[in-house]
Amino acid sequence: MSVKVVATNKKAFHDYNILEKYEAGIVLTGSEVKSLREGACNLKDSFVIIEDGEAWLYNCYIAPYKPAHKLGHDPYRKRKLLLHKREILRLMGKVKEKGLTIVPLQVYFKNGKAKVEIALAKGKVKYEKREDIKEKETRREIEKQFKGKLKL
Numbered sequence: 001m002s003v004k005v006v007a008t009n010k011k012a013f014h015d016y017n018i019l020e021k022y023e024a025g026i027v028l029t030g031s032e033v034k035s036l037r038e039g040a041c042n043l044k045d046s047f048v049i050i051e052d053g054e055a056w057l058y059n060c061y062i063a064p065y066k067p068a069h070k071l072g073h074d075p076y077r078k079r080k081l082l083l084h085k086r087e088i089l090r091l092m093g094k095v096k097e098k099g100l101t102i103v104p105l106q107v108y109f110k111n112g113k114a115k116v117e118i119a120l121a122k123g124k125v126k127y128e129k130r131e132d133i134k135e136k137e138t139r140r141e142i143e144k145q146f147k148g149k150l151k152l
Contacts, residue, residue, distance in 0.1 A: 006036050007104040009043035014129065015119035016103060022091070024055065025082030026107075026116050031068035036114055038065075041107050048081065048102035048118055050092045055081040057104060057116065081116060094120055 012018070015140035028036070035041070049056050057079045064075055083091075094100050105117045124132075 002110055005108045006039055007041040007043050011106055012103045016123055018119045018121050020120040022118050024116050024118055026114050027080040029071050029073050031065040033061050035063050035065040043104050043118050046104050055083050055088055057081055
């Protein structure tokens with residue numbers, strides 16, 4: 001099973017607490033697939049909305065493929081995500097019930113097919129972000145102190 005990661009959404013891990021992860025297929029045009037294979041994708045401000053029983057990815061930037069300039073695609077168009085019906089219903093219920101949101105974490109190719117890892121997430125408050133930064137800094141300091149002392 002070969003997996004080639006194209007893009008990751010680092011901001012999502014900073015702004016949200018990730019609760020559950022799902023793998024979804026994505027409906028793309030030919031020029032979008034070729035552009036993804038070149039690694040021209042950005043998930044920075046993208047999000048997922050469920051409309052009429054279907055999941056849609058918004059604000060995902062996939063750069064236009066240069067050789068397909070005449071038959072190219074809109075870089076910010078909404079893209080349909082392929083999920084099982086029960087997964088869509090579960091996500092829809094959680095989003096309505098608890099005020100959670102769905103964010104994409106990464107785009108990758110798995111066995112030649114483009115996939116998106118999406119997550120059910122809860123937004124962090126400012127003080128939670130500060131606590132996470134403090135934890136990372138203390139972990140780094142501890143690792144620095146023990147770096148030369150631990151030998152296996």
